[in-house]
Amino acid sequence: MGGIETDTILVIGMFLALGAGALSFLSPCVLPIFPAYLSYITGISVKELQGNHNMKIRSKLLSHSVFFLLGVSLVFISLGVGASYLGQFIQKILLGDTGLFIQRLAGIFIILMGLFVGGWINFTALMKEKRFQFAKRPVGYLGTFFVGMGFAAGWTPCIGPIFGSILFLAASNPGQGIIYTIMYVLGFALPFLLLTFFLGSTKWITRYSQIIMKLGAVIMIIMGLILFTGQMPRITEFLLKLVQDTWFEKLG
Numbered sequence: 409m410g411g412i413e414t415d416t417i418l419v420i421g422m423f424l425a426l427g428a429g430a431l432s433f434l435s436p437c438v439l440p441i442f443p444a445y446l447s448y449i450t451g452i453s454v455k456e457l458q459g460n461h462n463m464k465i466r467s468k469l470l471s472h473s474v475f476f477l478l479g480v481s482l483v484f485i486s487l488g489v490g491a492s493y494l495g496q497f498i499q500k501i502l503l504g505d506t507g508l509f510i511q512r513l514a515g516i517f518i519i520l521m522g523l524f525v526g527g528w529i530n531f532t533a534l535m536k537e538k539r540f541q542f543a544k545r546p547v548g549y550l551g552t553f554f555v556g557m558g559f560a561a562g563w564t565p566c567i568g569p570i571f572g573s574i575l576f577l578a579a580s581n582p583g584q585g586i587i588y589t590i591m592y593v594l595g596f597a598l599p600f601l602l603l604t605f606f607l608g609s610t611k612w613i614t615r616y617s618q619i620i621m622k623l624g625a626v627i628m629i630i631m632g633l634i635l636f637t638g639q640m641p642r643i644t645e646f647l648l649k650l651v652q653d654t655w656f657e658k659l660g
Contacts, residue, residue, distance in 0.1 A: 417640055418584050418587070420640075421577065421581065421584060421587075421588055422587060422588065422591045423591075424577075424627070424631060425574055425577070425587075425588040425589070425591035425592045425595065426591045426592070426594060426595040427595060427624065427627070428570050428571070428573065428574055428592055428595060428624075428628075429591065429592040429593060429594060429595020429596035429597070429598075430595040430596065430598070430599050431525075431570055431595075431620065431621065431624040432567045432570045432571060432592075432595075432596050433595075433596045433599050433600055434599065434613065434617055434620050434621070435525075435567070435570070435617065435621055436617050436618060436621065437567075438567065439613065439617055440617075442600075442603065443457055443607065445476075445555075445559070446469060446472075446473070446604065446607070448555070449472045449476055449551075449552045449555055450468055450469060450472050452465065452468075452469075457469070457607055466604075466605060469604050469605075469607075470601065470604055470605065471549070472549065472552045473600060473601055473604045474601075475549040475550075475552040475553045475556065476552050476553070476555060476556035476559075477556060477593075477596075477597045477600060477601070478553055478556060479552070479553040479554060479555065479556025479557035479558075479559070479560065480556040480557070480559060480560040480593070480596065480597075481556075481560075481593045481597070482556075482557060482560075483557050483560035483561050484560055484571065484589060484592065484593050484596075485586070485589050485590065485593060487571075487575060487589070488574070488575065488578050488585055488586055488588065488589025488590075488592075489585075489586055489589070491575040491576070491578040491579045491585055491589075492578050492579065492582045492583075492585030492586055492589075493582070494579055495510060495578065495579030495580060495581070495582040495585060496582035498510055498579070499582065508638070510579060510580050511580045511635055511636075511638065512635070512636050512638075513576070513580075514573075514576035514577055514579065514580040514632075514635050515632045515633065515634070515635035515636025515637070516632065516636060517572070517573065517576045517632070518573045518576060518577070518628055518629075518631055518632030518635065519628075519629050519632035519633065519636070520632075521569035521570065521572060521573045521628060521632075522573075522625045522626070522627075522628030522629035522631075522632060523625070523629065524569050525569055525570060525621055525624065525625040525628060526621065526622050526625030526626065526629075527621075527622070527625075528625075570624075570628075571592065573628060573632075574588055574589060574592045575589075577635075580635065
């Protein structure tokens, strides 16, 4: 039963990380500049991007987006691997195998970042713009790849708190940390690619980005409380029992 519970906790964490990645992309300081980034890496004007439905243009957009996301992924996954090793070191060398302290620390951090993402508290240091600025447009796919790395390493005000929460989650669960980071990257990449193909939908989603962020912030706070109080095993046990009871009812 313990193995099933562990698998269930992993699945819950994976879905949360996937949602966190999507939340990062849909944040008010990433989504509005999304067309400008596409214009920068492809050399096509924003007006032409939003008004052109030519498949050749879309193919160029998607291919550049893939290389941009590869650069983003390299940085994010590297940080996730680093956080996992750091968490493993702290748990085994400094705190023993329980890891309770780092789990509670992760819970506190995620709660604070949830309050920040929702706009209920403010950290001045996190609001400073740190994106790398490029004087010239990148040449070819290699240039696009490096722009993606610069974007990921620059820590925009919205991505920093959300991805930082995933890094803390990775540190508190070193065995699954890389998986959580990969799911976060997928959560960021999927809406990026989808909106690259359907660029006209960006304006519609931007109108509701504040609501999306607040809903995501509430989920972050709840997740932080669960980690801090150590209630994840009980919640997992409840979900397993619920699924089993439903399954037996159907069989009966």
